[in-house]
Amino acid sequence: MWPGNAWRAALFWVPRxxxxxxxxxxxxxxxxxxxxxxxxxxxxxSERVITSxxxxxxxxxxxxxxxxxxxxxxxxGLSSHPEVIQAGLQxxxxxxxxxxxxRFICGTQSIHKNLEAKxxxxxxxxxxxxxxxxxxxxxxxxxxxxxxxxxxxxxxPQREAQNTLPLYPEERPGWQYSFLICWSPxxxxxxxxxxxxxxxxASLQALLTPEDAVLSDELNHASIIDGIRLCKAxxxxxxxxxxxxxxxxxxxxxKHRLRLVATDGAFSxxxxxxxxxxxxxxxSRYGALVFMDECHATGFxxxxxxxxxxLLGVMDQVTIINSTLGKALGGASGGYTTGPxxxxxxxxxxxxxxxxxxxxxxxxxxxxxxxxxxxMGSNTIVQSMAAKTQRFRSKMEAAGFTISGAxxxxxxxxxxxxxxxxxxxxxxxxxxxxxxxxSYPVVPKGKARIRVQISAVHSEEDxxxxxxxxxxxxxxxxxxx
Numbered sequence: 001m002w003p004g005n006a007w008r009a010a011l012f013w014v015p016r017x018x019x020x021x022x023x024x025x026x027x028x029x030x031x032x033x034x035x036x037x038x039x040x041x042x043x044x045x046s047e048r049v050i051t052s053x054x055x056x057x058x059x060x061x062x063x064x065x066x067x068x069x070x071x072x073x074x075x076x077g078l079s080s081h082p083e084v085i086q087a088g089l090q091x092x093x094x095x096x097x098x099x100x101x102x103r104f105i106c107g108t109q110s111i112h113k114n115l116e117a118k119x120x121x122x123x124x125x126x127x128x129x130x131x132x133x134x135x136x137x138x139x140x141x142x143x144x145x146x147x148x149x150x151x152x153x154x155x156x157p158q159r160e161a162q163n164t165l166p167l168y169p170e171e172r173p174g175w176q177y178s179f180l181i182c183w184s185p186x187x188x189x190x191x192x193x194x195x196x197x198x199x200x201x202a203s204l205q206a207l208l209t210p211e212d213a214v215l216s217d218e219l220n221h222a223s224i225i226d227g228i229r230l231c232k233a234x235x236x237x238x239x240x241x242x243x244x245x246x247x248x249x250x251x252x253x254x255k256h257r258l259r260l261v262a263t264d265g266a267f268s269x270x271x272x273x274x275x276x277x278x279x280x281x282x283x284s285r286y287g288a289l290v291f292m293d294e295c296h297a298t299g300f301x302x303x304x305x306x307x308x309x310x311l312l313g314v315m316d317q318v319t320i321i322n323s324t325l326g327k328a329l330g331g332a333s334g335g336y337t338t339g340p341x342x343x344x345x346x347x348x349x350x351x352x353x354x355x356x357x358x359x360x361x362x363x364x365x366x367x368x369x370x371x372x373x374x375x376m377g378s379n380t381i382v383q384s385m386a387a388k389t390q391r392f393r394s395k396m397e398a399a400g401f402t403i404s405g406a407x408x409x410x411x412x413x414x415x416x417x418x419x420x421x422x423x424x425x426x427x428x429x430x431x432x433x434x435x436x437x438x439s440y441p442v443v444p445k446g447k448a449r450i451r452v453q454i455s456a457v458h459s460e461e462d463x464x465x466x467x468x469x470x471x472x473x474x475x476x477x478x479x480x481x
Contacts, residue, residue: 042419043439048429054079054331056457060434069434070452070466072331075300075409076381077457078371079331088332091366099359103130104348107359115369120338122372123306123321127344130365132357134295134324134335135223140351141291141322141337142208142227208233212258215249217241217274220264221293228262240267243278250286259288260320265308266296269443269451271405271412273301276308280317291320295335296410299328300456305375305382325364330371332364381456385409388463389454395467400480409454412438413470414447415479421448424473431469 038044049061056077058069078084091111101107112130119128131137208214212233216224219240228235236253238246246261253259261283263274274292283290294307302310307323309315320343325334337347347354375381389409396403396413404412415421421437428435428450439448452466474480 041440042417042422044422048434056455056459056462058434060429063429065432067429067432067434068458068462068466070454070458071435072453072455073296073327074331074455074457075328075385075453076305076371076375077455078328078374081371081374083374084330084367084370087370088363088367091362095362095366097363098361101359102355102357103359104355109359109362109365111362111365111369112359115365115372116336118369118372119336122376123338124315125321125338126341128336128338129344129347129351129354130360131335131337131351131353132360133326133333134293134322135226136353136357137322137335137337138221138223138227138293139230140227140347140353141320142214142224143230143352208258208260210234211256212260213253213256215246215253215259215261215288217263217267219267219270220262221268221295224262224264224293233258233260241272241275243275243282246279247282247286250282250288254286259286260291261288262291263293264296265292265294266301266408266410267405268296268410269412269438269449271403271408271410273297273308273311273406273408276312276314276318280314284317289319290317291322292318294321294323295327296408298323299371299375300382300385300409303382304379325368325371328371329375330364330367332367334360334364334368384456385454388456388458388460391460392452392454392463392467395464396470399467399471399474401470401474404449411452411454412449413452414449416446416448418448420477420479421450424477424479425450427473427476428469431472433466433469 050058051061052059054069054072054074056069056074058067060067072079095109095111099107099109103112116128116130119130120126129137131140208231210232213236214228214231214233215236215238216228217240218237234253234256236249238249250259250261261279263276263279265276266273276290276292280290282288292308294309297307297311299305299307301307304310305328306315307321309318309321320337320339322335322337325336326332337344386407389407389411392411393403393407396411402414404414415424415437418437418439421439423437425435425437435450435452437448438451443449454463471480
């Protein structure tokens with residue numbers, strides 16, 4: 001007689017090595033099925049290997065001759081600027097390869113503090129905090145919160161809604177989400193610090209608890225969506241750039257303590273720009289704060305490149321800005337939050353991506369700092385962007401292509417079909433033009449495109465050559481008559 005349940009163990013006993021092999025085989029089968037599905041849908045993403053510095057003219061492994069690059073976030077052409085490179089080399093020599101530490105232990109050098117101060121001055125804000133990326137900055141902002149009293153955590157369907165913000169609206173029809181946190185003082189006027197850019201009071205330090213609300217544009221970047229998923233606040237989602245829907249959501253959110261409207265300044269997949277004047281007006285009317293992700297605006301939108309808030313004249317009305325060092329500002333890596341001093345101080349104490357990630361390498365800090373110096377020293381590069389962007393957009397539209405957005409160097413060539421976008425991008429490379437097809441899950445299903453990005457260092461001849469290749473390839477694949 002087997003003692004206890006020992007007979008069950010004997011019946012189902014399999015040698016440990018064999019069990020591990022069986023589990024691995026099962027995993028491989030699952031993964032192979034997923035990969036086959038991606039290939040079958042025409043959404044497989046290959047990685048082309050660049051064998052040169054980043055710039056408008058590059059070399060690509062397996063492709064003979066020089067290639068024109070029209071898909072980098074190198075808006076100002078600073079990724080390989082000689083002064084930026086030299087600044088990185090100098091920082092590497094003086095401060096070393098890295099810190100081997102997070103910031104609060106022994107990972108803060110003078111160059112980190114100097115760059116944070118420079119970022120704050122650039123954006124005309126009180127303080128700034130660096131992160132490994134803007135993805136981390138968005139996570140750090142929305143997950144950071146004060147401790148809440150036991151029993152205040154929501155449960156049931158509302159808890160599910162808080163943790164399952166869909167990547168695209170069609171995934172959860174009828175659900176309401178958004179990125180707007182505001183303070184609701186009842187019937188009285190909201191305190192001035194909500195909208196005048198001055199130091200926030202301690203009320204903001206209880207940011208994003210279950211008492212608060214976040215209102216988000218439905219096409220915000222995935223990093224914003226993921227950040228919202230981490231927070232405890234109530235979520236509302238308003239239709240893309242729809243101010244009537246945002247106002248309706250703000251009215252509904254008046255029952256919450258804080259409300260924060262969150263939006264991209266410039267939307268990376270569509271090339272359109274948030275109507276910040278209207279957003280800030282609604283925020284003022286309903287006692288809300290405004291947060292903006294400026295990754296695709298910092299350095300080149302606005303008369304001096306300060307971004308969307310400068311472009312639209314509301315620099316004193318946007319409370320919090322997150323942006324990146326990995327695009328226009330040198331293109332290496334890194335992100336940041338800039339805004340009220342108390343908020344930045346709180347993030348240093350509670351933002352997990354900041355507390356548990358290694359400091360930015362000195363070379364990255366040096367490059368970004370020099371890029372800001374160049375930008376603040378002259379706006380010549382910024383002013384060259386508009387004419388080049390308009391040249392590409394007008395020529396492509398005249399040829400018969402549909403270009404999403406308006407007046408932004410992100411110029412999405414809308415194609416709809418994922419396979420078409422991928423095949424056209426491959427044929428563009430054969431003609432010496434480096435572009436990439438974008439499809440689900442990077443963009444919604446049925447809205448595949450080739451995203452073209454104009455750089456200040458593209459010449460008119462570069463732009464004309466790109467348009468000519470698009471016309472030829474478009475006709476080859478039936479995208480043009």
